[in-house]
Amino acid sequence: MIRYILRRLAWAIPTLLIVTFLVYVALRIGTNPVESYKRSNPRVTPEKIRQYIDINGLDPNYVLGYFRWLNNFVTGNWPRSIKGSREVWPALKDAMANTLRLGIAATVVGVFFGLIFGLLASLRPGGRRDIAINTGAFIGISIPPFISAILLQLLFAVYWQRWFGSSLFPTSGVYPAGHTGFDLFLMLKFMALPTIVVAIQIVATYSRYLRSSLLDVLNSDYMRTARSKGISERRILVHHGMRNALIPIVTVAAIDFGAIVGGLIITENIFSYPGMGLYFLKSFGDGDFPLLMPWMVIIVASILIFNLIADISYAWLDPRIRLE
Amino acid sequence: MAFRRFVSHKAAVISCVILGLLTLLVIFAPFTSRYGVNESVQVPPNSFLTPRANAWLGTDDIGRDLYSRLIYGVRVSLIIGLLSALISVTIGSLVGAIAGFRGGKFDDIMMRITDLFLAFPFLVTLLIVRNVLGAIPWIKPLSGDMNSVRFIIILFSIFGWMSVARIVRGQVLSLKEREFIEAARAVGASRRFIIRQHLIPNSIGPIMVALTFSVVGAITGESTLAFFGYGPQAGDGATSLGILVGAAKGAVQTGYWWLAVFPCFTLVVISLSINFIGDALRDSTDTQLDRGL
Numbered sequence: 001m002i003r004y005i006l007r008r009l010a011w012a013i014p015t016l017l018i019v020t021f022l023v024y025v026a027l028r029i030g031t032n033p034v035e036s037y038k039r040s041n042p043r044v045t046p047e048k049i050r051q052y053i054d055i056n057g058l059d060p061n062y063v064l065g066y067f068r069w070l071n072n073f074v075t076g077n078w079p080r081s082i083k084g085s086r087e088v089w090p091a092l093k094d095a096m097a098n099t100l101r102l103g104i105a106a107t108v109v110g111v112f113f114g115l116i117f118g119l120l121a122s123l124r125p126g127g128r129r130d131i132a133i134n135t136g137a138f139i140g141i142s143i144p145p146f147i148s149a150i151l152l153q154l155l156f157a158v159y160w161q162r163w164f165g166s167s168l169f170p171t172s173g174v175y176p177a178g179h180t181g182f183d184l185f186l187m188l189k190f191m192a193l194p195t196i197v198v199a200i201q202i203v204a205t206y207s208r209y210l211r212s213s214l215l216d217v218l219n220s221d222y223m224r225t226a227r228s229k230g231i232s233e234r235r236i237l238v239h240h241g242m243r244n245a246l247i248p249i250v251t252v253a254a255i256d257f258g259a260i261v262g263g264l265i266i267t268e269n270i271f272s273y274p275g276m277g278l279y280f281l282k283s284f285g286d287g288d289f290p291l292l293m294p295w296m297v298i299i300v301a302s303i304l305i306f307n308l309i310a311d312i313s314y315a316w317l318d319p320r321i322r323l324e
Numbered sequence: 325m326a327f328r329r330f331v332s333h334k335a336a337v338i339s340c341v342i343l344g345l346l347t348l349l350v351i352f353a354p355f356t357s358r359y360g361v362n363e364s365v366q367v368p369p370n371s372f373l374t375p376r377a378n379a380w381l382g383t384d385d386i387g388r389d390l391y392s393r394l395i396y397g398v399r400v401s402l403i404i405g406l407l408s409a410l411i412s413v414t415i416g417s418l419v420g421a422i423a424g425f426r427g428g429k430f431d432d433i434m435m436r437i438t439d440l441f442l443a444f445p446f447l448v449t450l451l452i453v454r455n456v457l458g459a460i461p462w463i464k465p466l467s468g469d470m471n472s473v474r475f476i477i478i479l480f481s482i483f484g485w486m487s488v489a490r491i492v493r494g495q496v497l498s499l500k501e502r503e504f505i506e507a508a509r510a511v512g513a514s515r516r517f518i519i520r521q522h523l524i525p526n527s528i529g530p531i532m533v534a535l536t537f538s539v540v541g542a543i544t545g546e547s548t549l550a551f552f553g554y555g556p557q558a559g560d561g562a563t564s565l566g567i568l569v570g571a572a573k574g575a576v577q578t579g580y581w582w583l584a585v586f587p588c589f590t591l592v593v594i595s596l597s598i599n600f601i602g603d604a605l606r607d608s609t610d611t612q613l614d615r616g617l
Contacts, residue, residue: 019440023452030455135335138603142596144544146551147588150572158579171577255443262445269552270573281552284451303443 005312012304016297017070019304023296024066027289033058033082036287040082055079056289069293079290081283091279092294099275103264106195110202111253117203118210119242125215133207140204145263149197149270156193169193172272194271198263205259209252214245247317254310258303326529329608336604339597346594350399357392361563365389372580382582384571390582393563394590400556401565401594404473404546408480409538415481416488417531421523423489424496431493438486450545451554454479471557473564476549480542487541488534495530499523529609536602540595547591565591 027033037052038044053059056079057069072078078088121133153171161167169192175183217223218241226236265277272278276295283291331337349356358380364370365379370387373379381390423431441449457463457479458470468474499505499522508518543565549555550566551573568587575583 022440026452026456029459030452032459138599139592139596142540142599143592144548144595146548147569147592150576150584150588153576154579154581154584158576159581162579258443258445262447265445265447266548266551280448299445299448307443 001316004315005308008308008311012308016301016304019300020070020293020297021063021066023300024069024293025062027292027296028058028062028065031284031287031289031292033287033289036289037082040286052079058289073293073297078294081291082288083286088291088294091291092298095274095276095279096298098273099264099268099277102191102194102198102268102273102275103260105191106198106264107202107260109195110199111206113199114203114206115210117207118214119237121207121211122214122218130211134211137204137207140200141208143200145197145201145266146270148200149193149267152193152197153270194267194273197267197270198260201263202260205256206249206253209249210245213248214241217241217245220244247314250317251310251314254306254313257306261299261302326608330604333600333604333607335600339600342593343597343601346398347402349395350402353395353399357389357395359389359392361393361396362388363392372583375582381586382580384583390568390586393568394565394586397563397565397568397587398590398594400473400562401543401546404477404480404556404564405539405543408477408484408542409535411477411481412484412538413488413531413535416485416534417492417527419485420489420492421496421519421527424493425500425519425523434489435493438490441483441486442490446545447548447552450479450483450549453482454549454554457482471555473556473562476546476556477542480545483545484538484541488531488538491530491534492527495527496523499526529605532609533602533606536598536605540598540602543598544591544595565594 033056034049034053037049041048054068055072055077057065057067057072059065059068080086081088081091117133117137121130124130156169157167157171170190171193175186175190223236223240226240231239261276264275265280267273268275268277269281276298279291280295282288283295359365364387365373365383368387370383371385373383373387375382379389379391381394383389384393419434423434454470457467458475467478505518505522508522513521546555546564547566547569550564550570553570555566555570556564565587569591572584572587575581
């Protein structure tokens with residue numbers, strides 16, 4: 001097991017390098033960092049431009065430039081952002097913290113309700129409850145997150161205010177303007193709508209996953225054996241059913257990371273929630289290469305880590321999987 | 325058999341009817357719409373009218389009829405969805421079939437690339453590929469301007485083929501091991517004969533399913549891009565569902581509910597209908613399901 005993990009880890013590093021190289025090339029072609037630097041600083045001296053090219057690794061030769069960038073990145077010699085010449089790490093750190101909070105809240109809420117709905121649906125397949133849950137999940141998948149965000153904003157913020165005098169949930173930010181310090185209640189209130197939007201997608205997907213996975217398990221031979229031994233239904237469901245049905249789901253969950261981040265990007269933008277998504281869209285719009293590259297590295301690294309977790313947990317949870 | 329199974333899905337049949345009606349509305353847009361795309365419903369003041377007799381779904385900021393604009397917008401969006409889905413299904417089926425049939429290096433590399441693309445958050449890849457595509461000079465004559473509808477179609481074709489290729493590859497891989505293919509090979513059938521007579525007919529079901537999901541992907545994708553200001557620009561006398569949904573963002577805070585609700589509702593109805601049809605197609609063409617349930 002440990003050898004397997006080590007081997008996978010050893011593979012992850014070259015993969016990370018290759019993918020970041022591809023991202024580096026794509027960003028250089030797509031956002032043209034030197035041009036956007038000149039655009040933001042029209043009266044900049046050639047000396048400054050040379051410095052900028054140097055620290056960002058924007059060598060005309062892509063391979064050379066990539067290694068120059070990598071060298072600066074690894075040694076912590078990060079370039080400042082094009083717009084406003086800000087430090088990158090503090091902004092990135094705040095964005096990450098905010099997104100992690102939103103992402104974890106949405107995942108916990110989403111997976112919890114998703115699993116409950118999936119379980120309820122699979123108990124009596126084809127029944128009325130099953131059909132209702134299935135249809136609901138289907139509708140949930142078909143609604144893009146920005147649509148549910150707009151409609152929820154319209155209902156709970158704008159029209160709630162018209163009907164009842166004050167809006168139920170605020171629609172933007174983490175705290176009201178001018179607020180300082182930590183306030184859990186206020187934070188939860190601000191996070192409620194974005195969390196619901198992201199969670200809708202998660203609930204819909206997971207209830208479907210669990211339903212189909214549980215149905216597979218419930219029809220298997222060892223379930224019949226367990227029943228014939230006279231074990232109670234509840235114990236069968238929890239000990240045999242859920243346990244085996246969750247194995248494929250753990251894998252899917254880890255691979256779904258990209259989809260959840262995608263939902264977060266859209267949601268954060270609509271709710272002006274200062275997380276990774278807003279950070280990306282803003283810096284992408286400005287063509288801000290120094291801000292974009294570290295973001296990309298974090299995303300690529302997280303995708304690789306979650307894939308690794310998926311493989312390892314699968315091998316660990318299911319003794320039938322052979323590692324060789 | 326497959327047809328009967330499809331018809332037994334009530335939701336799918338209703339979806340077909342809805343989509344059919346919508347298509348008719350859209351094809352005969354000059355007759356079914358009440359005003360032109362950029363025509364205002366009445367002399368000013370005409371902006372932000374609530375739904376009423378001369379503007380069924382209300383008007384927008386410069387007094388244009390939302391109902392007529394929706395019809396023209398759905399027209400553009402359906403064209404984007406169908407064309408890019410057709411292109412991506414064609415490319416995807418070919419690549420997937422070759423990868424599955426040949427196996428080996430080509431298969432490995434293909435699947436690595438698609439894995440990578442699909443693991444990234446969709447919007448991030450979409451935006452970056454869009455910019456890269458727009459920055460490569462020799463693609464320009466083919467794809468047109470970055471804000472043109474043609475560019476969007478090509479962009480979604482580049483994205484769509486990958487998931488199709490995965491589906492077709494999986495199908496071909498499992499078919500390859502089946503007895504009847506082995507039997508054909510044993511009696512000396514040529515590779516081309518096997519592909520034409522066995523592989524393609526047996527993959528039509530999954531390909532059709534992939535087609536429906538590509539259409540939905542392109543239509544919602546276009547709306548997402550437009551929502552964030554990267555979508556097609558309305559030329560003279562044109563709009564798209566994405567542009568209308570994008571305008572909804574501004575309408576929320578001011579409380580012009582009709583500008584948000586109707587475009588969003590249209591988009592959801594379209595994607596839901598196509599998804600239902602795709603789901604029913606999958607159920608009815610999947611021969612594995614014959615064992616019941």
